[in-house]
Amino acid sequence: MHASFRNGERMAESVHEAVLAALRNSRKYGDICEATLDRIAGRAGQRHPRAKEALKAAKRKLHQACGAYLDPMDLDAIDRRLASVPTGAKEEDLLVPCLDILRRHASTVERIPLLNVLYRDVFAETGPPRSILDIACGLNPFTLPWMKLPPSTPYHAVDIDRPLLERVQAFLSKVGRAGSVACRDVLVTPPTTEVDVVFLLKALPCIEQQERGAAVRLLGALRARYAVVSFPARSLGGRDKGMPVHYGDFMKNLMDQLKFGVKRLAYSEETCYICTLRRYAGNGST
Ligand SMILES: C[S@@+](CC[C@H](N)C(=O)[O-])C[C@H]1O[C@@H](n2cnc3c(N)ncnc32)[C@H](O)[C@@H]1O
16 A cells, blocks of 8 residues: 555544544534544545644534534523423423424424424325334424324434434423434434334435435435425525425436335425335335
8 A cells, every 4th residue: 555645544534533522522513423423523534634624624514414403502492391391291282382392493493384284294195104213303303293193103213413302302201102212323324213104304405415325325225114205495594596496306316216106295395205115014014
């Protein structure tokens, strides 16, 4: 092996270590999934020979991946709202506190106008789900009151944002919802749980932005009957930028590669594609 190549590798490795240490100590990103910090620090170390630029690039990536959606200052407000929810409360009685919490996240706030129709329309296509895996869930588990699922239907939630997941776990425990909450980077460890319906709500653009080709790999690895994939109608800044057309092409490319059928549900805030995967063996299904 060429000596300058080995030197380059060693330099990238030391920048990786320095960036990882700085991210672990960062107030904003220190509680994000360790595998994500390591992956993003490693990438930054390969691209930027100087630790200062590498750290800046890593923080920019983390902002796009998760930091842009929830202000850590809002966690206290979520906690106060959660504290008002009695243990054993029924999901259907929690519309008001859940709406307050959903407003705190840049992604779920956009879903609020849809809540009365979204799950009605989705479950009309999939049938009543026997289990749900919500990948890159954000605060979406707080929309459970609108799903109208029996408490025994397991709801599995996965994200990289540990503080957010702690609030999701507190909510699921209070309402006695079956399921699980996992802090996991799906680019590093794709989910293997076999479920009836997977939610990938506004998740694939964020996943693909982190690594080209990651969306097709993730979708291809799912073991589920249906995947509900959605895309925002506008950018976080509120501009249209031709997003429905752009994501329509993105979705078509995924369908061509993975060969599944879709049903499209278009709303002014979000476009959903219900993908029929049929990779599910549970309860006698295919
Ligand atoms: C656009 S938000 C979508 C949140 C939610 N699904 C919704 O529709 O409101 C993207 C979410 O993906 C999570 N995320 C980003 N990268 C991830 C990864 N590699 N693995 C798991 N979750 C990730 C972020 O923490 C954030 O909560």
